[in-house]
Amino acid sequence: MKFTLSWLKEHLDTTASLGEIRDTLTMLGLEVEGITNPGETLKGFIVGYVVEAVQHPNADRLRVCKVDTGGGVVQVVCGAPNARTGMKGVFAPSGSTIPGTGLLLKASKIRGEESNGMLCSSRELELGDDHSGIIDLPAEAKTGAPAAEALGLDDPVIEIKVTPNRPDCLGVHGIARDLAAAGLGTLKPLKADKVSGTYQSPIKWAHGYEPRPDSPCPIVVGRHFRGIKNGASPDWLQRRLKAIGLRPISALVDITNLVTFDLNRPLHVFDAKKLAGDLVMRQARDGEQMLALDGKTYTLDPSIAAIADAKGVHGLGGIMGGEDTGVREDTTEVFLEVAYFDPIRTAASGRKLGIFSDARYRFERGIDPQSCWWGAEVAARLILELCGGETSEVMSSGVMPNWQRSYTLRTDRVKTLTAIDVPSDKTTSILAKLGFTVEGGGPWTAAVPPWRPDIVGEADLVEEVTRVFGFDNIPTTSLPRLSATSKPVRSPLQRRVPLARRALGARGMNEAVTWSFLARAKAERFGTKQQADLRLLNSIDSTLDTMRPSILPNLIDAAQRNEARGLSDPALFEVGPEYKNATPTGQRTVAAGLRHNMAVPRNWAGPARTVDAFDAKADALAVLAAIGTPMDNLSTQPGAPDWYHPGHSGLIKLGDRVMAQFGELHPEISAGADLKGPVVAFEVFLDAPPLPKAKATKARPKLALSAFQPLERDFAFIVDAEVEAEKLVRAARNADKALVTAARVFDVYTGKGVPAGKKSIALTVTLQPVERTLTDAEIEAASNKIVAQVAKATGATLRG
């Protein structure tokens, strides 16, 4: 919402400075977004009096002018056809820069004649499109005075952001009211004296439905004008509209725009001679069409409020008028429409039709219903003043919407909600100045003024008193502590997120954050073929139209982007949501990562190595360990989902529950991704590992230290090739739980000396004596138990 300082002062009697006004507006909730002074660019430009203009001796189309600048006479060569002796124009002295062209003026000779400065056109000053000649200032402009003043441009333009709850501040009068309430002057009364009609309107309003307070158009007021003369509006009006970015069109149109921005009272005028009989407020009929003032034809339906005569629709209620009945330069009779349209229906119709207009903007936020009456008077005064003629009596159709309501403000409510002590009389006066009718001295009963549809309860009254009294008066009070020392901010489950992130970061991976959505084709490869409820109905584009079932496709894309930039060997991870379905439990937090190409690059100290499934397994295990998974009980088995290489992937399970999956990506996916080298990935389900039981004590179990040295024994087994090494390790560990403390694979071999279909697995087993050093016989017995247990569990035999 834009307005000028002088415009504001028509409604506000104030001595406040521009700075005070700016700060007060912002602290009232009418945030000032900018103040521009159009006179600023014309600094140094002055009113010049052309003492003499004669033909240039050497150029047909140039004139040589003597210009009185108030401080002396200078010679200027001018090409404008309208340059003439005795005129006053805008003179730019040498040294100034022309805003429209960026030209820096220097004293020069043009075809042999000296030229010091320039007389400017509208376009050169960026004041309009006119470049047919130089600006012709009125004779009363003072020679030597600043041009900005003579052009009426010394009026700062203030732009404020009006929040959607304050339609009353979409008119300058409402803004002035807020400022007056804040003590920045006195609100001048609305100039809405009754303008008497001299005849009965030949056109009548009617409703096409039984008007009720909640109808699409509960009430409409109108009056007829005749014998008027349309044409250009006066300077002051044109200047005002131009200052806020509107284009002056004709007196009648400019009046409707002025009243819209001045009083938040949108109006419409019909060319009365083009109307066929009376006007009716009704629902549009299905398929009915109207050519609107924006030059487009709209097809309507019954949800849209139509203003129609016997021939058809001439207005879209609260949104835009029709082209066929619009006023022209030669219009002599008009019919004025001053209506109230329901905000919600206006918004819906506007959206449906795709029309953005100043009227819609205001009606959908809610205008003052009472303005139907006073708006007809304000408009009549302006039309008669600027266009002459006479006006009919006011006539109307319908009933007032229900706007009258009041709320109680409890005596201590401002204090208990905002901690400000506002004196009782101050509370009363703030509300009164905002237009509330206040009764009582605390508690108060406040009747809401008709221009404040946003006030719907006591909390709104508190806000009014508080914002006008000043948010700066709210005492800054730190929250009282709930406990002497701080408590954990995250639950043990939530804590797994930072733990996982930090574990992976410490393993040299780079954390990424990628979209929660992706292309459906990618989602389907990662397992959501059937999940129609995860598809966005209104996606930005088809590459982001489905909620991600896995983080991996996004990481693959990210790796690709990096490789395309020549950044090799990325190790990316993300800890974030994966979506199985649209229910709250269908969302899981997953730590996923991707490595490709080199695990160890070429280097001076040893061989290079590419990544393989075991790198991904190590990452997954590091996350599981960091988030407190009981690591000893994990088992790794084949069975990862089909986006992994079926032979080079696995599931990490605790009992039957999958904690993580990892492996080489399925070659079909990695080939499509066009990434260098092998691609491995992992996904750890952060909610999968069981939470430790809440214990009364944090004390660890007692540490039992043996006084005797542990000893190691190696075993080489021959076993079927498909038997998992982990089974041998587990069997060895379980062979004698008191004695065996660790078992580890140190070699796997197939080839010469090992039968086909078999492999050799070598374990080293640690025995920890507890009570005394083991005898050879005891070691022998333990070894036999281990061999027997492994054989029983896996069919392995000791390698001879």
Add this chain to the structure above:
Amino acid sequence: MDDLSTIRSEALGAVSQAADLAALDAARVAALGKKGSVTGLMKTLGSLAPDQRREFGAEVNQLKGEIEAALEARKSDLSASALAAKLGNEKVDVSLPTRPEFATWTEGTLHPIGQVMDELAAIFGEMGFTWADGPDIEDDWHNFTALNIPPDHPARQMQDTFYLPSRPDGTPMVLRTHTSPVQARTMLDKGVQKMLADGGSLRIIVPGRTFRIDNDATHTPMFHQVEGLVIDRTTHMGHLKGCLVDFCRAFFEIDDLPLRFRPSYFPFTEPSAEVDIGCSWKGGELKIGAGDSWLEILGSGMVHPNVIANCGLDPAVYQGFAFGMGIDRIAMLKYGIPDLRSFFDSDLRWLRHYGFSALEWPSLTGGLGR
């Protein structure tokens, strides 16, 4: 006894001049060996008279001791320099890079969004807040209706909100447009309601993903927000101011950071305030904390009575405040990250430049920002 003094000076001279352990051994043999000069003197003792023998014997023994001590001292010197010479030949080029392990050659980093979330946790944790979560896919009741955003509100339109297929019962489903629905989910929780009834104070922060249909230079369809909510019987707008002043000063690590609370409008708060922090734009560069300009960083307000009632609490009994701010935005401001879109591009150069070490787990007592 010229012999004695000559032998002493010869023997000690040979020891002190021995250049290495071999020469030293030769000096030892020359003096104390079977045919050595001192041994030779010892051998002459037998031919002397008892008196003379005692006297001369003592002198020879002393000489022997002297030479042995000199030998020992010289040997220790020579061993040390021999070791030094040996070690000197064992040089490696320490300027070579370390062996390439994942953790060193790939330069692991954490994303600024997660890091800032941890900073939020550290600061609000200190003020008694706990972390609350909610689903990204929400029903429209939690995302809009509960928060006093009526069905006809412009925010519900398709041009702002991502919609998913409605539930079989017709409930419209959306990607949450803010983290505020977790306000409703938390207040509706029976345990929370009991805690409040028992006189407790609810304080939560809700950091998380949020979604809006917006995709241009300064907007992304997914972004991050943190919601804050305090509900009890006495929390007032002064506390809102205090809490946010305390937070902003701790987060930006500027003890006298100026803040401005401006009236504004949000459907779910009344009164509502937007919060600006002081800054300057001198030379076109943003500097937080000093200067004459203001930068809007968050929205806040006292929770609207309708929201409290919608969440099953009595607005005549309970009150409190809520706020919401963009995590990406405050990360950009604090760490001078110029472009929002780059947060989600996963460019390794960006991740390494703006990322954080895994060991920098922020806390107020241990240190917040790098």
